[in-house]
Amino acid sequence: MINCIVIDDEPLAVRLLESHISKIAELNLVATATNALEAYRILQTQEVDLLFLDIHMPDLNGIEFLRSLNKRPPTIFTTAYREFAIDGFELEAVDYLLKPITFERFFKSADRILRQVQKENEDGFMIFKSDGFNRKLLLKDILYFESMGNDIKVVLRDEIMLIPKISVAELAARLQDNGFLRIHRSFIVNRNLVTAVSHHEALIGKISIPVGRSFREAFDNFARLFSAKRLF
CATH class of the missing domain: 3.40.50.2300 (Response regulator)
Known part of the structure; x- marks a missing residue:
């Protein structure tokens, strides 16, 4: 932001x-x-x-x-x-x-x-603890995050990993200035990797991610910017 x-x-x-x-x-x-x-x-x-x-x-x-x-x-x-x-x-x-x-x-x-x-x-990174290790993840390689109860699933370009004991709200706060957008109570997406948008979903490649009602306004603002970039 x-x-x-x-x-x-x-x-x-x-x-x-x-x-x-x-x-x-x-x-x-x-x-x-x-x-x-x-x-x-x-x-x-x-x-x-x-x-x-x-x-x-x-x-x-x-x-x-x-x-x-x-x-x-x-x-x-x-x-x-x-x-x-x-x-x-x-x-x-x-x-x-x-x-x-x-x-x-x-x-x-x-x-x-x-x-x-x-x-x-583009070369930014964050350190997350997973499987007993502190792991360095390049932000440009993260497609999206998904809440899995008390854990967070991180979907990267070439693997999937779990981050234990962190909430989506806490993660969203850490990521808000790094090119990520929370579009659902369970999902945070990498804005730079979104390939298509509609009123109800965002696509990252062939992966469909739903847009939650509470996050509609922020997503609609992003969607307008996304569409405008492709008009000019």
């Missing part, structure tokens, strides 16, 4: 970005700010992975605000003014979106961030 904030003094622009962000399951809007001082306070108290930053704001504009940060999160500028594009890219902005921002343009920009995060996670 990528935690992001919107910094913009225009309420309509904020609402539009809130709507766009809500359609992408991997983006989590943690706060909004109408000026640089509010944004400073948020950054001091929240873990923020991505800024959607307007340029024309009172007191301190977006360019000045970003320059003032010692640690700069990846930033996507959102503005109605083309003339600041060079300044934005000199600050190594991820992208520069001109208002009004369509969802198609927003998605292309967000997808750039998601691909970067996915690449960083």
Whole structure:
């Protein structure tokens, strides 16, 4: 999950970005700010992975605000003014979106961030205890997890193993920032390995995994993103 904030003094622009962000399951809007001082306070108290930053704001504009940060999160500028594009890219902005921002343009920009995060996670791993051994599992090799009473079945590309004495909820919390999605009370899937989706199920190759009613909203957000990637 990528935690992001919107910094913009225009309420309509904020609402539009809130709507766009809500359609992408991997983006989590943690706060909004109408000026640089509010944004400073948020950054001091929240873990923020991505800024959607307007340029024309009172007191301190977006360019000045970003320059003032010692640690700069990846930033996507959102503005109605083309003339600041060079300044934005000199600050190594991820992208520069001109208002009004369509969802198609927003998605292309967000997808750039998601691909970067996915690449960083490709070599990620977790350590699980199984059969008396602490085992290192590469996350990219895990297809899905399934609850088996008090144990968890881990289905990998080339084997199946059991993790004892761990709940699905606990496992989902450990995996939420690593490309996995809980879609049923008994199942957690590797989002990067899902090959097809419908309203009621996700496919990983020929394996069908049901979608639980309580997890429908999160899955529908993922399904929209999944489908959008195949339209562009």
